Structures are given as structure tokens and as C-alpha cells.
Amino acid sequence: MALKKKPVTGMKDMMPKEMEVRDYVIALIKDTYRDFGFTSIETPCVEHIENLCSKQGGDNEKLIFKILKRGEKLKIDTAKEESDLVDGGLRYDLTVPLSRYYSNHSNELPSPFKALQMGNVWRADRPQRGRFRQFMQCDIDILGESSNLAEIELIQATSTLLGKLDFKGFTIRINDRQILKAMAAYSGFAEEDYDAVFITLDKMDKIGLDGVEKEMEESGYPKESIEKYLGLFREVTNDITGIHYLKETLGDFLAAETAEGLEQIMTSVDAVKEADFTVQFDPTLVRGMSYYTGTIFEISMDEFGGSVGGGGRYDKMIGKFTGQDTPAVGFSIGFERIVMLLLERGYEIPSRKEKRAYLIEKKMPQEGVLKVLAQAKEDRKNGLQVLIVNMKKNKKFQKEQLAEQGYTDIVECFRD
Amino acid sequence: MALKKKPVTGMKDMMPKEMEVRDYVIALIKDTYRDFGFTSIETPCVEHIENLCSKQGGDNEKLIFKILKRGEKLKIDTAKEESDLVDGGLRYDLTVPLSRYYSNHSNELPSPFKALQMGNVWRADRPQRGRFRQFMQCDIDILGESSNLAEIELIQATSTLLGKLDFKGFTIRINDRQILKAMAAYSGFAEEDYDAVFITLDKMDKIGLDGVEKEMEESGYPKESIEKYLGLFREVTNDITGIHYLKETLGDFLAAETAEGLEQIMTSVDAVKEADFTVQFDPTLVRGMSYYTGTIFEISMDEFGGSVGGGGRYDKMIGKFTGQDTPAVGFSIGFERIVMLLLERGYEIPSRKEKRAYLIEKKMPQEGVLKVLAQAKEDRKNGLQVLIVNMKKNKKFQKEQLAEQGYTDIVECFRD
Numbered sequence: 001m002a003l004k005k006k007p008v009t010g011m012k013d014m015m016p017k018e019m020e021v022r023d024y025v026i027a028l029i030k031d032t033y034r035d036f037g038f039t040s041i042e043t044p045c046v047e048h049i050e051n052l053c054s055k056q057g058g059d060n061e062k063l064i065f066k067i068l069k070r071g072e073k074l075k076i077d078t079a080k081e082e083s084d085l086v087d088g089g090l091r092y093d094l095t096v097p098l099s100r101y102y103s104n105h106s107n108e109l110p111s112p113f114k115a116l117q118m119g120n121v122w123r124a125d126r127p128q129r130g131r132f133r134q135f136m137q138c139d140i141d142i143l144g145e146s147s148n149l150a151e152i153e154l155i156q157a158t159s160t161l162l163g164k165l166d167f168k169g170f171t172i173r174i175n176d177r178q179i180l181k182a183m184a185a186y187s188g189f190a191e192e193d194y195d196a197v198f199i200t201l202d203k204m205d206k207i208g209l210d211g212v213e214k215e216m217e218e219s220g221y222p223k224e225s226i227e228k229y230l231g232l233f234r235e236v237t238n239d240i241t242g243i244h245y246l247k248e249t250l251g252d253f254l255a256a257e258t259a260e261g262l263e264q265i266m267t268s269v270d271a272v273k274e275a276d277f278t279v280q281f282d283p284t285l286v287r288g289m290s291y292y293t294g295t296i297f298e299i300s301m302d303e304f305g306g307s308v309g310g311g312g313r314y315d316k317m318i319g320k321f322t323g324q325d326t327p328a329v330g331f332s333i334g335f336e337r338i339v340m341l342l343l344e345r346g347y348e349i350p351s352r353k354e355k356r357a358y359l360i361e362k363k364m365p366q367e368g369v370l371k372v373l374a375q376a377k378e379d380r381k382n383g384l385q386v387l388i389v390n391m392k393k394n395k396k397f398q399k400e401q402l403a404e405q406g407y408t409d410i411v412e413c414f415r416d
Numbered sequence: 417m418a419l420k421k422k423p424v425t426g427m428k429d430m431m432p433k434e435m436e437v438r439d440y441v442i443a444l445i446k447d448t449y450r451d452f453g454f455t456s457i458e459t460p461c462v463e464h465i466e467n468l469c470s471k472q473g474g475d476n477e478k479l480i481f482k483i484l485k486r487g488e489k490l491k492i493d494t495a496k497e498e499s500d501l502v503d504g505g506l507r508y509d510l511t512v513p514l515s516r517y518y519s520n521h522s523n524e525l526p527s528p529f530k531a532l533q534m535g536n537v538w539r540a541d542r543p544q545r546g547r548f549r550q551f552m553q554c555d556i557d558i559l560g561e562s563s564n565l566a567e568i569e570l571i572q573a574t575s576t577l578l579g580k581l582d583f584k585g586f587t588i589r590i591n592d593r594q595i596l597k598a599m600a601a602y603s604g605f606a607e608e609d610y611d612a613v614f615i616t617l618d619k620m621d622k623i624g625l626d627g628v629e630k631e632m633e634e635s636g637y638p639k640e641s642i643e644k645y646l647g648l649f650r651e652v653t654n655d656i657t658g659i660h661y662l663k664e665t666l667g668d669f670l671a672a673e674t675a676e677g678l679e680q681i682m683t684s685v686d687a688v689k690e691a692d693f694t695v696q697f698d699p700t701l702v703r704g705m706s707y708y709t710g711t712i713f714e715i716s717m718d719e720f721g722g723s724v725g726g727g728g729r730y731d732k733m734i735g736k737f738t739g740q741d742t743p744a745v746g747f748s749i750g751f752e753r754i755v756m757l758l759l760e761r762g763y764e765i766p767s768r769k770e771k772r773a774y775l776i777e778k779k780m781p782q783e784g785v786l787k788v789l790a791q792a793k794e795d796r797k798n799g800l801q802v803l804i805v806n807m808k809k810n811k812k813f814q815k816e817q818l819a820e821q822g823y824t825d826i827v828e829c830f831r832d
Contacts, residue, residue: 013461023456048424070540
């Protein structure tokens with residue numbers, strides 16, 4: 001078989017320039033979240049196929065890279081369908097593996113448990129520009145904490161991180177699944193229609209109130225419900241006043257503590273924020289995953305025109321593994337998008353070391369080479385990044401290339 | 417299907433204590449090698465099945481986790497063998513992917529190219545204590561440099577790294593495939609027997625000179641050859657004198673530059689070394705992979721009783737992708753073994769931040785919580801790692817647990 005030079009379809013070789021930014025961002029993420037008391041964990045990239053197909057992953061379950069059984073377990077002759085051939089798959093997110101991990105180890109872990117995970121996930125999506133089939137996810141989760149402190153800390157830590165990367169003027173939009181439900185119930189939609197109603201609502205930022213109205217009418221919902229529902233969205237504002245309005249209007253449909261909780265999160269995050277951003281109440285925020293049970297949130301950046309992270313509360317997932325529900329909230333930041341934005345704006349990594357290169361003349365005797373090696377060792381102790389290379393025939397070109405790689409100080413070493 | 421709590425067979429959930437050490441070692445590796453002019457790169461974890469089965473991976477090729485084709489490409493009905501079902505696999509090492517990467521991008525990369533790769537690899541080995549089916553590899557490679565400078569820098573950088581991790585008294589053993597061959601040729605073995613002879617020689621440290629002699633006799637090699645061969649090993653010493661001895665004895669069988677090159681590497685590494693270790697010439701060092709063409713080396717640690725890293729020159733592999741040979745030397749350090757050794761000796765991460773925990777009394781009003789959040793923010797700015805948690809009923813136990821996690825300073829926050 002001929003060898004292939006390109007990476008597999010939809011996956012990407014990381015070039016040195018991008019890796020430099022990635023390495024820097026990874027280190028900053030680890031440092032920042034550690035300062036907030038999060039501890040790193042890691043799960044295997046391969047998961048049981050049963051866990052990956054457990055309906056916790058929504059549409060992602062269609063996109064699993066599946067792993068062939070090995071040895072005697074693989075029976076190609078009698079295999080009828082995929083499930084006969086595979087026993088594992090590459091994880092498509094970090095939330096399902098975290099739930100398994102916590103179920104497996106909860107008695108060895110502190111409670112609440114504040115986890116930081118950074119790792120690759122895989123989705124066999126149709127390849128398209130800027131979206132890859134292997135990408136890094138970065139999740140923080142707080143397990144075992146039912147109070148709002150969890151949400152406040154997730155948002156505070158993540159916004160602090162973005163601030164350290166010089167992101168400014170972004171918006172953190174926040175909502176609660178219970179508010180979504182209360183608004184639908186108040187308007188008189190049937191409970192079995194909620195999910196479909198939310199899917200339409202989710203398009204608000206693209207098609208506007210009129211577009212949502214039209215789509216709902218086409219779906220055949222009662223005119224009265226649609227009117228009542230959209231009436232709420234016409235009145236509600238994107239701030240705490242909006243929450244107050246819904247609390248009053250929805251009455252018994254909305255638990256007081258849901259509204260108060262959301263208000264508390266918003267005022268707290270705003271009071272201690274370290275970055276330049278806005279917290280907004282957004283009753284149109286839906287977030288796709290069906291496992292969310294309470295607060296949901298998302299980061300929007302105008303320069304990106306989309307979400308660069310999001311999360312929410314999923315108090316029922318761990319119970320699926322253990323039989324006992326555990327409060328859980330998570331925030332996933334869009335690592336790949338953040339790196340892309342930084343690369344696009346030509347981000348300069350702060351406090352980088354000075355880079356020096358020694359060019360050694362051809363046929364330099366060993367004592368000469370040793371001198372250079374000793375000098376480089378000294379330089380590194382003094383905080384320099386030092387490269388030693390043999391001098392090339394086309395020295396001018398070589399020096400240009402080195403300058404392009406950031407070697408500001410190039411020292412030529414000759415025999416004498 | 418029932419959900420499974422355990423990780424898949426042979427793979428491991430990483431607990432916070434281990435992750436702390438791993439994160440620290442990863443950061444130190446990146447920093448140290450960067451100081452020597454290495455740049456990070458990354459390749460996808462999934463590789464073309466053709467590349468993985470290209471005979472570059474030796475026995476590892478038997479251990480590939482293979483990935484099922486997707487969509488219409490998967491034809492279960494007509495599939496006869498594994499190769500009909502799969503189009504990719506998880507990489508089993510970082511050397512084959514590096515060769516593909518370099519072939520694909522060489523005109524965008526500096527020459528020589530000094531690459532640092534850290535990433536997981538997968539091998540479906542029989543599960544056994546301390547060996548896992550997913551493990552982190554850490555490789556540095558210099559591509560496009562035919563001179564010994566490459567070997568010298570790989571060894572200097574890696575030994576410096578080990579020194580920074582407080583490893584002392586280790587040995588770097590070094591040999592050259594050309595010396596192995598010259599010794600076999602001088603002794604009169606047939607060329608087609610070399611590989612088998614080396615497999616026996618490789619057991620020297622376990623079965624001794626007598627054991628090797630016995631096994632060679634059983635293999636039916638000419639008595640004269642065996643005697644001549646073992647005679648060399650009786651005379652040769654583990655230092656530069658040993659190299660001189662072979663240079664004189666083997667005559668035309670050994671190219672002078674091979675012996676001189678090895679001597680130069682040894683004296684240079686010794687002259688600039690920053691850690692407490694010994695460089696030894698070891699003519700019994702074989703190293704399994706058939707792709708090595710020149711120098712080979714390995715790190716031995718008495719406390720581990722085995723190799724914690726190794727590498728060598730493989731000048732012919734990249735040519736398999738490009739049709740044009742490129743000089744290449746690599747050093748792979750045994751990341752998992754190093755982490756294991758550090759954990760076993762209860763390694764303390766140097767210059768860790770002080771950890772403070774605030775315990776918040778139940779039903780603390782919002783202003784109280786905000787005060788704690790603001791104080792924590794201040795603390796973090798002052799270089800502390802700060803955790804905020806709600807106070808539990810069993811406060812004594814909670815405080816003990818926090819102390820165990822390294823929170824040396826625990827502050828209780830009450831309502832008044």
C-alpha cells in the first residue's frame with residue numbers, strides 16, 4: 001500500500017505557529033482554573049460504545065468514530081450490523097465521560113468536585129472550512145453543588161480567562177430551562193410541543209420575532225398561545241428588570257427561586273467581574289442539549305459572530321450512571337474558536353523569552369563546538385531560548401528564515 | 417443498554433493527584449525543550465490505516481485499534497476481512513505520524529526541523545499491571561541534520577530535563593547500528609542472520625555472556641563466529657577506550673567516522689552535561705525497531721530497573737513517504753514511567769501556590785457571598801489559589817478533607 005502524506009479527511013496537522021498559541025492558551029487555562037480551585041482530570045479518548053450511544057449526546061451520537069472489536073471477539077462472517085463489529089468509540093464530548101468518571105470515583109473525590117478537562121473529541125461531521133473532525137474541548141464542571149455558587153464561579157473563572165487573553169466587550173447570555181418551560185406553559189402550549197417550540201424560538205436571532213411567529217403558525221399551534229408567547233418576548237428586557245417582569249407575569253408557572261437564583265447569579269457575576277463583558281438575561285437562549293435541567297449560558301463575541309462557549313446545569317445525568325442524582329453544572333469554552341480568533345488577530349504571546357541562534361561554521365573542530373554548547377548552556381540559564389545550527393551555504397537565506405522564526409539575535413561562530 | 421462506570425479495558429481514568437504531577441511534567445517538558453529550540457507540533461490521533469500498516473511500526477502494527485468506515489463506504493454484507501471494514505486507526509507511536517507530517521509540510525518547515533510532540537498513543541496490548549492501552553508519549557526529533565550535533569542536543573536536552581525533575585545517577589547508554597553490524601560481520605556471521613544474532617545479544621543484561629553463548633550455539637551458528645563475537649564482548653569496555661578497541665580490532669569492517677562520531681557524542685555530552693548522569697558506550701545495546709540506521713541510545717535508571725527512554729537515528733524512514741531520504745534522529749522519553757517514578761517517591765511539585773479555602777456558612781445573604789467573592793479575587797491577584805465552598809454540617813470532616821487536598825489556610829465565613 002502506498003503511504004499517504006495528508007492527514008486523514010477532516011483532521012489537521014498542527015503547524016508550529018499555531019501550536020505556540022495553543023500551548024500558551026492551554027497553560028493559561030490550566031493556571032487560571034487552578035487558581036479557582038479546579039483540578040485537572042483526564043478520561044480515556046476511547047469510551048464504551050454503550051455509554052456513547054446512551055442518548056446523552058443528542059445528534060453527536062450519529063457522528064461517532066467506532067472502534068473495531070479485536071481478536072476472537074470480532075466475527076466478520078456472522079456480523080449483521082455495526083453494533084456486532086464494535087465495542088468502543090472515540091468520545092464526542094467530555095460531559096458523558098465526566099459523568100462516567102464521577103460515577104466510578106465519587107467516593108475518592110472531594111464534594112463538591114471541581115473538574116477541569118482539556119482533551120480531544122472526535123465527530124465524523126461533514127468536513128467544512130474551520131470545522132474539524134478532531135478538536136480540543138475544554139470543560140470545567142462543578143459536581144455536587146446545588147447552589148448558585150457553582151454558576152457564579154464557572155462564569156467568573158471563564159470570563160477572567162477570556163480577559164487574560166485580551167478579549168473585550170463580549171456578552172454572557174444566561175437563561176434557565178425552567179423559565180423556558182414556564183413561558184411555554186403560561187402561553188398554553190402542550191407539554192409535548194415544548195421541545196419543538198424551543199427549536200423555533202432558538203432561531204430568534206436569525207429570523208426575528210416575525211419569523212418565529214410565522215414558523216409557529218405554520219406548525220399549527222393555537223393562535224392564542226402564539227400571541228401570548230410572543231407578547232412575553234415583546235415586553236421582556238435583557239436585564240434584571242426582564243426577570244422581574246417574567247416573575248410577576250408568569251405567576252405560579254415560574255418558581256420564585258428560579259427567578260431569584262438567576263438574578264443572584266447575574267448581580268454576583270457583575271459585581272466581581274475582572275474582564276470587560278456584559279451579563280445579559282436572554283429568554284430566547286435555548287441551547288440544544290436535552291440534558292440541561294436549569295440555568296443555561298453562552299458567550300457571544302461580535303468579532304466571531306457566534307458562540308465561543310456555553311454550558312448549563314444538568315442535574316440528572318450522573319443519576320443515569322449511579323441511580324442517584326447529583327447536581328452538576330458545566331461550562332465548555334470553544335478552545336478551537338478562541339485559538340482561531342487569536343491567530344486571526346495576530347496575537348502576540350506576552351513575556352516570551354528572547355531567542356538566540358548560534359550558527360556554527362562547517363568543519364568546526366570539536367573544541368569549537370564545545371565552546372558554543374557551553375555558551376548556549378549559560379544563555380539558557382540566563383533565561384534565553386537558544387538554537388544551535390550548522391551554518392548553511394546560503395547564510396543570508398538561513399538568517400532570514402531564523403529571523404522569521406523569531407530569532408532576534410543571531411551569532412555566527414567561526415573556526416578561529 | 418446499561419451504562420458502564422469503569423473505563424474501557426486497559427485504559428485509565430486519571431485522578432487529580434496524578435494529573436497534578438502530569439500537568440507539571442508536561443509544562444516542564446515543553447519549557448525545557450523550547451529552550452533548546454524545539455517547536456511543538458501535533459498530528460491527529462487517527463492515522464490512515466495504510467500508514468499504520470506500512471511495516472515501520474514493527475510488532476506495534478499487530479496492536480492497532482482500528483476505526484470502522486462510515487456511511488456508504490461501510491459494506492458489512494460483502495466484507496471478507498478487517499481491511500474491508502476499516503479506513504483508519506489510532507496511532508501506536510509518534511514517529512510514523514511525524515514522518516508523514518514532515519513529508520507533507522517540509523517546504524513550510526525550517527531545516528533542520530526540531531520537533532517536540534506530546535500526545536497519546538494506543539496499543540491493544542494484553543492488559544497488565546502498570547501498562548495501559550492508552551499512554552502519553554513524548555518525542556523530540558531533529559529532521560534534516562546529518563551531523564552529530566543532533567544526537568548531542570537530543571541527549572543534552574533530555575538529560576537536562578531529567579535533572580530538573582531531580583533524577584540523579586542515571587545512565588545514558590549509547591551504541592551504533594553500524595557497530596552492531598561491524599561486530600557481526602567481523603565475526604563471520606551471515607548477513608541474513610544479523611537480526612537474529614542481535615535479538616540474542618539483546619538479552620545480555622538478563623542471561624549474561626554464558627547465556628548468550630548457549631543460545632547462539634543452540635541456534636546453530638558456526639562455533640568460530642560465536643567465539644570470535646563473544647571474544648569482542650569480553651574485551652570491550654563501556655567507555656571511549658571500548659570504542660578505540662573496536663575501531664582497532666574491527667579494522668575495515670567499521671567505518672572510522674562511525675567510531676569517531678560516537679566518541680564525539682560521548683565527550684561532548686559529558687562536557688556540557690547539566691544533570692548527574694553517566695554516558696556509557698554499550699555495544700550490547702540493540703533497540704528493537706528495525707528502522708534505526710545509526711546511533712541508538714537508551715536511558716537506564718537503577719530505581720526503575722529498565723529503560724525510561726531511548727531513541728536513535730532513522731535516516732531512511734522519511735524517504736518512504738517522499739522518495740527522498742532525510743536525516744532524522746529522535747529521542748522518546750518514557751513519560752508514563754517518569755510520572756510513575758515521581759508518584760512513587762512522593763514527588764513535591766516545586767514552587768506551588770499557597771492554597772486558601774473559604775467556607776461559607778449556610779444561608780449567607782448575598783452581600784456576604786459577594787464579600788467573599790471579592791476577597792477571593794483579591795487573593796488570586798496576590799498569587800493564591802482560592803477555593804470557595806459552602807460549609808457542610810460535618811465541618812470538621814470537611815476541613816480535614818480540604819487539608820488533605822493541600823488547603824493550608826481555611827477561612828470560615830459567618831453571617832455577621
